[in-house]
Amino acid sequence: MTDMTGLDLTRKLIAFDTINPPGDELDCATFLAELLESAGFQITLHDWKRRRPNLIATLPATEAPVRDALVYSGHLDTVPLGQADWSVDPFAGEIREGRLYGRGTSDMKSGVAACVMAGLALAREPVRRAEVRLILSAGEETGCEGVLALADRPGILGTCDALIVAEPTDNRPFVGHKGALWVQLVHKGVTAHGSMPEKGVNAIFGACKSIEVLRGFDFGVTPHPVMGGPSLNVGNMIAGLNVNSVPDRAQVGIDIRSTVGQTNAQIKAQLATLLGDEVQIVPMTDMDHVYTDPETPWIQRVFSVVRDVTGTDPTVATASYFTDASVLKPAMGNPATLIMGPGAMAMAHQTDEYCETALIDPCTEVFTRLGRAHIA
Numbered sequence: 001m002t003d004m005t006g007l008d009l010t011r012k013l014i015a016f017d018t019i020n021p022p023g024d025e026l027d028c029a030t031f032l033a034e035l036l037e038s039a040g041f042q043i044t045l046h047d048w049k050r051r052r053p054n055l056i057a058t059l060p061a062t063e064a065p066v067r068d069a070l071v072y073s074g075h076l077d078t079v080p081l082g083q084a085d086w087s088v089d090p091f092a093g094e095i096r097e098g099r100l101y102g103r104g105t106s107d108m109k110s111g112v113a114a115c116v117m118a119g120l121a122l123a124r125e126p127v128r129r130a131e132v133r134l135i136l137s138a139g140e141e142t143g144c145e146g147v148l149a150l151a152d153r154p155g156i157l158g159t160c161d162a163l164i165v166a167e168p169t170d171n172r173p174f175v176g177h178k179g180a181l182w183v184q185l186v187h188k189g190v191t192a193h194g195s196m197p198e199k200g201v202n203a204i205f206g207a208c209k210s211i212e213v214l215r216g217f218d219f220g221v222t223p224h225p226v227m228g229g230p231s232l233n234v235g236n237m238i239a240g241l242n243v244n245s246v247p248d249r250a251q252v253g254i255d256i257r258s259t260v261g262q263t264n265a266q267i268k269a270q271l272a273t274l275l276g277d278e279v280q281i282v283p284m285t286d287m288d289h290v291y292t293d294p295e296t297p298w299i300q301r302v303f304s305v306v307r308d309v310t311g312t313d314p315t316v317a318t319a320s321y322f323t324d325a326s327v328l329k330p331a332m333g334n335p336a337t338l339i340m341g342p343g344a345m346a347m348a349h350q351t352d353e354y355c356e357t358a359l360i361d362p363c364t365e366v367f368t369r370l371g372r373a374h375i376a
């Protein structure tokens with residue numbers, strides 16, 4: 001194990017089928033738990049569901065701590081393989097022309113591997129003046145369910161000074177991401193025979209009214225210079241049983257992406273006021289945005305380490321997807337937060353997913369240097 005590289009570890013993680021749904025992270029989590037425990041980490045596996053643990057691995061400080069912990073975080077589940085056929089075995093970890101193929105290579109087992117490799121390096125440091133923690137979650141792909149379960153139990157997550165979420169960014173250091181608020185708007189009506197529509201109340205007309213209101217929806221926030229403005233998409237409508245009945249239920253699914261300067265709670269209140277009492281608003285996914293001011297000293301350190309390791313000058317940017325940080329950041333005392341990983345953003349959830357093998361070691365190096373500075 002001592003000669004294991006980040007690439008070797010990524011390939012080992014790929015071999016575990018953690019496709020969600022249905023989701024089974026147990027064997028992958030147990031393997032990592034044993035690896036980290038043998039290096040000196042204290043392990044807790046928090047069962048969220050049967051065979052679906054969240055793994056928290058803690059490397060204690062060796063001296064009286066001078067600052068709060070540094071946390072590395074990633075999810076162990078992957079999305080399904082999809083409808084299209086793969087040209088490679090998605091669990092074999094095949095390498096071709098500098099690319100490692102497999103489900104989860106980019107999203108995000110290479111990122112988890114970089115976190116773990118950094119953790120193992122830090123465990124070899126004889127003097128540590130702060131704690132280092134790894135939070136490796138289950139059930140992220142279906143709406144951050146694993147970390148939501150952790151956050152629900154007081155005292156489990158603890159607090160931290162800085163949080164790294166190793167989602168795929170092609171090794172670019174992102175300072176946040178938009179929030180996501182997915183809701184169903186439920187409109188009720190009264191059914192009647194299609195030949196006597198005047199005897200019913202047509203729920204589709206209610207849904208159309210809501211859609212028209214949403215078409216011109218003004219969030220009332222100025223677009224953020226880095227993250228941009230919020231967006232709203234009317235994604236689907238489910239209504240009606242047959243052509244000759246008045247529909248008594250119409251459901252409209254909307255996808256809102258929120259930005260700096262607003263919270264999802266505020267947006268829900270705006271929607272309720274605008275749409276009125278007769279529309280029921282049922283949240284499906286509710287993740288707030290994440291943002292750390294790039295002038296924060298820790299982010300400035302991140303940028304300088306990334307510059308040293310990759311030779312590229314980072315630009316201030318945010319990710320287009322949401323992450324476990326939506327849950328972890330507020331639950332852990334609002335630490336400075338970095339989204340960075342070796343996976344390719346464009347490869348997440350794709351058929352024939354791959355990651356560039358050459359990006360894994362530089363990411364591990366950035367994580368390790370940030371860790372060394374933190375525990376110094």
Ligand SMILES: [Zn+2]
Nearest residue numbers: 075107108167
């Ligand atoms: Zn992911």
